[in-house]
Amino acid sequence: MATISSMPPELLHRILSLAHESTHWISTRGRAPFLKSTSLVAKCWIAPSQQLLMDSVTMDSEEEVEKVEKALEAAGKKMLVRYLTERTGERGLKVVSEKARAVHHLCLMAMGDKYDAETLQSMLEKGLRSLLLLAPLNGGKLSDLPSAGLALEHLLLTPLHEPPPRFLVPLLSSLPRLTRLNIFWSSGGEDWNRNSISALLQVMPNLESLTLSDYAPEPSAEKAxxxxxxxxxxxxxPAAKSLRTLEIDFEASTALTHILKLVPTRLELLETTASPAEETTAKNMLEALKMPALKGLKRWRVAALGKVEKKGEGLREWERACEGRGVEVRDETRFFTGESGF
Incomplete structure (x- = not known):
């Protein structure tokens, strides 16, 4: 008869991950009590419990860095950190870079310290798949990158912390697998400089998914x-010639039609976040539906649509137009599906 001790380690790891699964960049604090308990069930449960505890790590204090460092040292450079959110600065990043086997998804958010480009290069070369760069880098440069390119598939950048050209240019020229890009502006803040735009143009043709974020408010009727x-x-x-999915995370719905005029492909999935309760937003959404970029649209996700208590005529007209075009409308209560690409 099968017992706990005889369970295949791969199956045990999968069961534990499903029992306390996380798909977000979260701290280990919520997972720790559960996984500490599972590590006490049997000796063979210790390793998978520890692995999952390190699966999603947030370092936002020196105390957290020290805890992570001890755990990684105990694992002897064998531990894979799948999701790492780093808020303490260069020391925290260096600890994980030197002591973990690899990191798959990395979010850098320290505001008071600059990260070292050389440390980041080491993580990129170990197979980093996703990088959210929301913090400044020092003046270091990338050099001697693998001729076959890096494994990075998803990248988030912001002009607020624009990477230096000697880092950004070689990075973007070494990303053959990059298909997803996020660009975040800070409330209508500074835009990219000319060198960065030239570098970004290298990756645009292969992108399948693009997210654009700017929380500048809706312009007045006079300024629209x-x-x-x-x-x-x-x-x-105009260079994004493989684009299938577009997320427009703009507070100003006026941006919707302006952006879609520039999209050279027929999108399959569109996501918007401007408040659908506003009549201005509904008007812009209805106008957008007529544009060439949306002629092949299959699904339109609208954040907060389900929270609109009283729909105005403009929003109802947009919903009818979507139905007539065969576009599936989704809100935050039914946002995702298991279908590939959506």
């Missing part, structure tokens, strides 16, 4: 006719 996008988008968007 003169509204314009960040100038970099007029160069970048």
């Amino acid at each position: 006719p003169s509204y314009s996008l960040h100038s970099s988008l007029y160069s970048l968007l």
Whole structure:
């Protein structure tokens, strides 16, 4: 008869991961009590419990860095950290870079310290798949990158912490697998410089998914006719010739039609976050539906649509137009599906 001790380790790892699964960049604090308990069930449960405890790590204090360092040292450079959110600065990043086998998904968020480009290069060369760069880098450069390119598939960048050209240019020229890009502006803040735009143009043709974020408010009715996008988008968007999925995370719904005019492909999935309760938003959504970029649209996700208590005529007209075009509308209560690519 099968016992706990005879269970295949791969199956045990899968069961434990499903029992306390996380798909977000979260701290280990919520997982720790559960996984500490499972590690006490049997000797063979200790290793998978520890592995899952390190699966999603947030370092936001020196105390957290020390705990992670001890755990990694105990594992002897064999531990894979799948999700790492780093908020303490260079020391925390260096600890994981030197003592973990690899990191798959990395989010850098320290505001008071700059990260070292050489440390980041080491993690990139170990197979980093996703990088969210929301913090400044020092003046270091990338050098001697693998001729076959890096494994990075997803990248988030912001002009607020624009990487130096000697880092960004070689990085973007070494990403043959990159298919997903996020660009985040800070409330209508500074745009990319010319060197960064040229570097970004290298990856645009292969992108399948693009997220654009800017929380600048909706312009007034008087200013709406003169509204314009960040100038970099007029160069970048026309180059995205493989784009299938677009997320427009703009507070200003006026940006919707301006962006779609520049998209050279027919999108399959569109996601928007501007408040659908506003009549201005509904009007812009209805206008967008007529544009060439949405002629092949299959699904339109609208954040907060399900929270609209009283739908205005503009929003109801947009819903009818979507139904007539065969576009599936989804809100935050039914946002995802198991279908590939959606």
